[in-house]
Amino acid sequence: xxxxxxxxxxxxxxxxxxxxxxxxxxxxxxxxxxxxxxxxxxxxxxxxxxxxxxxxxxxxxxxxxxxxxxxxxxxxxxxxxxxxxxxxxxxxxxxxxxxxxxxxxxxxxxxxxxxxxxxxxxxxxxxxxxxxxxxxxxxxxxxxxxxxxxxxxxxxxxxxxxxxxxxxxxxxxxxxxxxxxxxxxxxxxxxxxxxxxxxxxxxxxxxxxxxxxxxxxxxxxxxxxxxxxxxxxxxxxxxxxxxxxxxxxxxxxxxxxxxxxxxxxxxxxxxxxxxxxxxxxxxxxxxxxxxxxxxxxxxxxxxxxxxxxxxxxxxxxxxxxxxxxxxxxxxxxxxxxxxxxxxxxxxxxxxxxxxxxxxxxxxxxxxxxxxxxxxxxxxxxxxxxxxxxxxxxxxxxxxxxxxxxxxxxxxxxxxxxxxxxxxxxxxxxxxxxxxxxxxxxxxxxxxxxxxxxxxxxxxxxxxxxxxxxxxxxxxxxxxxxxxxxxxxxxxxxxxxxxxxxxxxxxxxxxxxxxxxxxxxxxxxxxxxxxxxxxxxxxxxxxxxxxxxxxxxxxxxxxxxxxxxxxxxxxxxxxxxxxxxxxxxxxxxxxxxxxxxxxxxxxxxxxxxxxxxxxxxxxxxxxxxxxxxxxxxxxxxxxxxxxxxxxxxxxxxxxxxxxxxxxxxxxxxxxxxxxxxxxxxxxxxxxxxxxxxxxxxxxxxxxxxxxxx
Numbered sequence: 001x002x003x004x005x006x007x008x009x010x011x012x013x014x015x016x017x018x019x020x021x022x023x024x025x026x027x028x029x030x031x032x033x034x035x036x037x038x039x040x041x042x043x044x045x046x047x048x049x050x051x052x053x054x055x056x057x058x059x060x061x062x063x064x065x066x067x068x069x070x071x072x073x074x075x076x077x078x079x080x081x082x083x084x085x086x087x088x089x090x091x092x093x094x095x096x097x098x099x100x101x102x103x104x105x106x107x108x109x110x111x112x113x114x115x116x117x118x119x120x121x122x123x124x125x126x127x128x129x130x131x132x133x134x135x136x137x138x139x140x141x142x143x144x145x146x147x148x149x150x151x152x153x154x155x156x157x158x159x160x161x162x163x164x165x166x167x168x169x170x171x172x173x174x175x176x177x178x179x180x181x182x183x184x185x186x187x188x189x190x191x192x193x194x195x196x197x198x199x200x201x202x203x204x205x206x207x208x209x210x211x212x213x214x215x216x217x218x219x220x221x222x223x224x225x226x227x228x229x230x231x232x233x234x235x236x237x238x239x240x241x242x243x244x245x246x247x248x249x250x251x252x253x254x255x256x257x258x259x260x261x262x263x264x265x266x267x268x269x270x271x272x273x274x275x276x277x278x279x280x281x282x283x284x285x286x287x288x289x290x291x292x293x294x295x296x297x298x299x300x301x302x303x304x305x306x307x308x309x310x311x312x313x314x315x316x317x318x319x320x321x322x323x324x325x326x327x328x329x330x331x332x333x334x335x336x337x338x339x340x341x342x343x344x345x346x347x348x349x350x351x352x353x354x355x356x357x358x359x360x361x362x363x364x365x366x367x368x369x370x371x372x373x374x375x376x377x378x379x380x381x382x383x384x385x386x387x388x389x390x391x392x393x394x395x396x397x398x399x400x401x402x403x404x405x406x407x408x409x410x411x412x413x414x415x416x417x418x419x420x421x422x423x424x425x426x427x428x429x430x431x432x433x434x435x436x437x438x439x440x441x442x443x444x445x446x447x448x449x450x451x452x453x454x455x456x457x458x459x460x461x462x463x464x465x466x467x468x469x470x471x472x473x474x475x476x477x478x479x480x481x482x483x484x485x486x487x488x489x490x491x492x493x494x495x496x497x498x499x500x501x502x503x504x505x506x507x508x509x510x511x512x513x514x515x516x517x518x519x520x521x522x523x524x525x526x527x528x529x530x531x532x533x534x535x536x537x538x539x540x541x542x543x544x545x546x547x548x549x550x551x552x553x554x555x556x557x558x559x560x561x562x563x564x565x566x567x568x569x570x571x572x573x574x575x576x577x578x579x580x581x582x583x584x585x586x587x588x589x590x591x592x593x594x595x596x597x598x599x600x601x602x603x604x605x606x607x608x609x610x611x612x613x614x615x616x617x618x619x620x621x622x623x624x625x626x627x628x629x630x631x632x633x634x635x636x637x638x639x640x641x642x643x644x645x646x647x648x649x650x651x652x653x654x655x656x657x658x659x660x661x662x663x664x665x666x667x668x669x670x671x672x673x674x675x676x677x678x679x680x681x682x683x684x685x686x687x688x689x690x691x692x693x694x695x696x697x698x699x700x701x702x703x704x705x706x707x708x
Contacts, residue, residue, distance in 0.1 A: 012163070014153075015170075022035075023173075025141055026125065038121040044335075045165075050169055058252070066336070072085060087105065106253050107129045108124065109125050110123070120154070208226050208229060256275050269287070351438075353434050395424065397421075402418045419438070419439040421437045425457055427462070491519075494589045513531050520554065525587050550582070560596060580622060580623040589638070595633045596615055596635075599620045599623045600622040605645040608641060652689075
């Protein structure tokens with residue numbers, strides 16, 4: 001399928017400037033790892049544009065971060081604040097998923113890069129663990145770097161040459177282009193070659209950049225075969241997760257690490273001691289009998305007669321499994337698979353599709369344009385009996401070349417895809433769809449890669465099955481709830497209005513929040529907002545009954561106190577032990593008056609001429625507690641142009657924030673937005689509430705403004 005256009009390969013002047021700022025920040029703050037993330041065009045994904053100090057496997061796995069995800073840099077950008085994690089315990093407490101995928105000792109800071117209202121990305125720095133807090137100097141460096149980066153990105157965008165987010169991060173280092181004095185280098189090599197143990201150097205990507213003759217002899221390979229390669233990729237007996245993990249641990253934590261390994265075909269054991277260096281790791285290799293600290297060496301993890309799976313593969317699969325376990329919707333599954341699979345397998349496009357009535361239905365994709373989907377639909381309808389259609393294979397199918405692909409799908413010649421893996425998403429009961437991973441160049445699928453991709457399809461199928469069930473139930477719940485709320489508000493002369501209802505971020509439960517506007521005359525209306533206790537079908541059903549009853553009592557001419565009194569008695573008769581908060585407001589626009597009664601609900605807000613005041617009538621019990629409860633109304637003026645705000649607690653509640661502070665913050669936000677049109681105000685209030693983090697409750701919001 002045709003790919004979307006990719007960013008240019010070479011860095012421009014502004015990108016190089018950003019890379020220099022990143023390296024300056026690493027040096028000035030004393031960090032050993034740094035990364036710059038940029039927001040993609042859709043504003044939903046952070047791409048690692050450049051990095052310094054990350055092992056290659058970790059940089060690849062974290063090259064795409066969803067802005068909504070529970071990841072330090074995403075939280076920093078989303079909430080526009082500095083995130084500081086002093087050690088692994090801090091990381092596990094705040095970001096358990098990330099801690100599981102990065103089980104190493106280090107400290108981390110993530111900060112947003114923004115200018116004014118524009119968010120550009122985030123800066124991430126890491127240090128060896130050991131300091132409880134950032135120093136003032138480190139904070140200053142981070143703040144100034146983020147400010148300068150934001151300025152560079154803003155100015156580049158203003159002249160029409162924005163810095164594009166890259167699909168894969170660029171490795172930046174000041175060491176590139178440096179050369180040792182040849183005589184000094186030869187003297188050092190000659191000195192080390194005279195020692196019985198072996199020495200080698202690994203760069204930050206795990207490749208051997210230097211080794212001595214004794215090291216090559218101990219490893220059993222020629223220096224030309226080893227230089228420029230990762231040891232575990234050249235020497236099969238080192239290809240185990242434990243060995244590569246020791247390398248990553250030393251790089252990330254900047255602490256020495258060690259292990260022992262047995263060479264094949266004999267009983268010789270080698271001891272490897274890894275020491276952090278400015279540009280990677282220094283490694284000392286000795287026969288295990290010469291090891292000075294054997295108590296810290298790892299036992300041989302290699303099973304007899306075989307090799308365990310590649311550490312990078314296991315690392316990537318572990319991270320994907322962790323994130324998929326948190327995906328609740330089909331879209332989240334698609335996003336997480338694309339974020340992890342594309343960079344991990346060096347692929348360029350991904351689609352998750354299903355077949356319905358002979359046509360391919362796209363559930364989600366990355367790197368694929370709609371024209372390709374439509375082209376496949378046309379072909380699948382004209383060739384319904386194609387035995388190996390890439391949309392519905394009987395088992396995993398791998399096409400390594402354009403020629404192979406064109407044999408079963410001729411339109412692929414126009415799509416820019418040269419190879420692809422087609423993986424059915426099977427569960428024990430049914431096939432949910434197909435995962436298609438595309439490459440822009442021919443790609444030979446090794447046996448290990450085929451096995452990994454097949455296992456990947458199983459993980460995705462399980463997550464997709466859970467998400468499909470979630471989506472179905474959630475849609476039913478939302479449909480039921482929407483049917484119980486007013487489809488549209490009545491028109492009242494001289495009154496502008498806006499309403500919003502947003503379900504909680506997580507969960508399929510049905511809430512009991514409700515609102516209503518009841519037309520009582522040409523210039524009179526009643527506004528109602530409330531919240532029934534619970535999140536279940538009973539709460540939703542009771543909400544519908546309470547709203548209907550209040551509507552009937554209001555239409556009969558009852559005053560606010562009487563309306564709540566009647567509704568209270570009805571609620572006790574209908575469902576004992578279920579409580580409801582409610583705020584009822586009569587608006588008389590011709591007389592410019594408000595009559596307000598409350599049953600334990602949050603106070604309404606009244607904005608006029610830049611001032612915001614709380615409307616707090618005499619307090620009343622929640623509906624459903626005492627059948628003899630009485631409710632008093634309070635009368636106050638409604639000035640021309642005054643704006644009334646009725647809301648439920650989901651708008652002001654947030655983790656770690658008191659209710660009073662939440663209401664105070666809402667007043668401040670209302671003051672900033674008050675001059676906008678009412679619909680824009682409603683959207684702005686919701687946007688800020690939702691950006692504050694995970695919400696556990698629904699939001700109902702009703703805005704009313706009298707003609708000025």
